[in-house]
Amino acid sequence: MSSPNHNLDEDDDGEVFIDESDVIHEVDVDEEDLPDVDDEEGAGAEVFDDEGDDSMHAFTGHTGELYTVACSPTDPILVATGGADDKGFLWKIGNGDWSFELGGQRESVSCLSFSSDGQLLASGCLDGHIQIWDIGSNGILKDIWFWLVSRIIQYGCGMLIRLPFLTCHGGSVTCGDFTPDGKTICTGSKDTTLRIWNPKSGETIHVVQGYPYHTEGLTCLTISSDSALAFTAAEDGSVHVVNITTGKVVSSLVAHANSVETIALSKSSHWAASGDADGKLIIWDLRRSTPRFTCEHGDQVICLTWLGSSRYLAAGCGDGRVQVWDNLSGECVKVFKGHSDSIQSLSVSANGDFLVSASLDGTARVFEISEFR
Numbered sequence: 256m257s258s259p260n261h262n263l264d265e266d267d268d269g270e271v272f273i274d275e276s277d278v279i280h281e282v283d284v285d286e287e288d289l290p291d292v293d294d295e296e297g298a299g300a301e302v303f304d305d306e307g308d309d310s311m312h313a314f315t316g317h318t319g320e321l322y323t324v325a326c327s328p329t330d331p332i333l334v335a336t337g338g339a340d341d342k343g344f345l346w347k348i349g350n351g352d353w354s355f356e357l358g359g360q361r362e363s364v365s366c367l368s369f370s371s372d373g374q375l376l377a378s379g380c381l382d383g384h385i386q387i388w389d390i391g392s393n394g395i396l397k398d399i400w401f402w403l404v405s406r407i408i409q410y411g412c413g414m415l416i417r418l419p420f421l422t423c424h425g426g427s428v429t430c431g432d433f434t435p436d437g438k439t440i441c442t443g444s445k446d447t448t449l450r451i452w453n454p455k456s457g458e459t460i461h462v463v464q465g466y467p468y469h470t471e472g473l474t475c476l477t478i479s480s481d482s483a484l485a486f487t488a489a490e491d492g493s494v495h496v497v498n499i500t501t502g503k504v505v506s507s508l509v510a511h512a513n514s515v516e517t518i519a520l521s522k523s524s525h526w527a528a529s530g531d532a533d534g535k536l537i538i539w540d541l542r543r544s545t546p547r548f549t550c551e552h553g554d555q556v557i558c559l560t561w562l563g564s565s566r567y568l569a570a571g572c573g574d575g576r577v578q579v580w581d582n583l584s585g586e587c588v589k590v591f592k593g594h595s596d597s598i599q600s601l602s603v604s605a606n607g608d609f610l611v612s613a614s615l616d617g618t619a620r621v622f623e624i625s626e627f628r
C-alpha cells in the first residue's frame with residue numbers, strides 16, 4: 256500500500272527516490288556527532304579480532320589495565336578484579352547487571368585475595384595500603400578497614416594479625432606468602448635471598464642465600480599445602496626447593512634458560528609447573544626433580560593455575576591467549592581467545608566450571624572449563 260502523503264518515484268531498476276516534496280522536517284546535525292563509517296559495532300561495543308572470542312562473559316567495568324583477579328572460594332559466580340584505574344570491583348559471572356566498586360583505593364590495585372571461608376576480601380595497592388572487606392552471604396559489603404600492608408597480613412579463615420615491620424632484605428621484596436598453617440612467612444627479594452620469618456615476633460628464622468641457591472633476584476614463590484616446602488624461582492632461570500623448617504635447599508629444578516615468571520603446584524599429585532619469559536612451560540615430576548614435559552608457547556608465560564585437582568593446567572600468555580595443557584600427554588588441548596593484550600592473572604571458580612582471566616587490555620573474561628575435570 257502506498258502512502259497518500261508521499262510521491263515516490265521509482266526508476267526502471269526498482270529503486271525508490273525521494274524529492275523535496277517528501278521532506279517533512281529539516282534537522283541540523285554537527286558532523287562531529289556522526290559515527291565513523293567503519294564503526295559498525297556502535298559506541299561502547301567490544302570489537303574482537305579476527306580470531307574471535309571464546310569467553311562466555313566479559314567484565315568491562317574497568318577503565319585501565321587489569322593486574323589481578325580472584326574468584327570467591329565459596330560463591331561460584333563471585334569474582335573480584337583490580338587494576339591500573341585505581342579501582343577494584345566485585346562482579347558476578349553471567350550477571351552483567353550486578354557489580355560493586357571497591358571504593359577508596361588510592362593507587363593501582365595489584366593484588367586481591369579472599370579468606371578461605373569467602374567472608375573477607377583483601378585488596379592491595381601499589382602505595383602500600385590494603386583494604387579488608389567484609390562480604391555478607393548476599394555479597395553486600397558491610398564494613399571497611401584501612402591498614403598499612405606491611406603491618407597487616409590476612410590468612411586462614413579470615414583471621415587478621417598485626418605484624419611488626421619485616422625489614423632486613425637488601426633489595427625490593429618481589430614475592431611472599433604465609434605458609435598454609437599460618438605459622439611462618441616466606442619472602443623473596445631482588446637481593447637474591449629467601450627469608451623465613453616468625454610472624455608474631457618479626458624475627459628472621461632463616462636466610463637462604465649463596466650456593467646452591469639463586470644468583471639473581473627472586474621473581475616468584477609458592478608453598479606446598481603441608482607448609483613444609485617453599486618453591487622459589489629467579490631471574491637466572493633457576494627453580495629451587497627449600498625446606499622451611501631447616502632453611503636448606505633440598506632440590507633444584509634445572510631446565511630454564513631465562514627468567515622464570517611463575518610457579519604452580521598441583522593439588523592432586525607430585526607435579527609442579529613453571530613458565531619463563533622466553534615462552535617455555537615446564538611440567539615437573541617432583542619425585543625425580545626432572546621435567547615431565549617441556550611445552551613451547553608463542554610468547555611469555557606470565558601466570559599459571561592448575562584446574563582444581565585435575566590433570567589440566569592453564570597458562571596465561573603475553574599474546575593474550577590462555578592455553579590449557581594436559582599433564583598426562585604434554586599436549587595443548589585448548590586455546591582460549593578473546594583478549595587483545597597479555598594475561599596478568601588467572602583464577603578458577605569455586606565449582607570448577609569457570610576460568611577467569613585478567614588482562615592488560617582492561618577486561619576480565621570468563622571461559623567455561625567444566626570439561627576439564
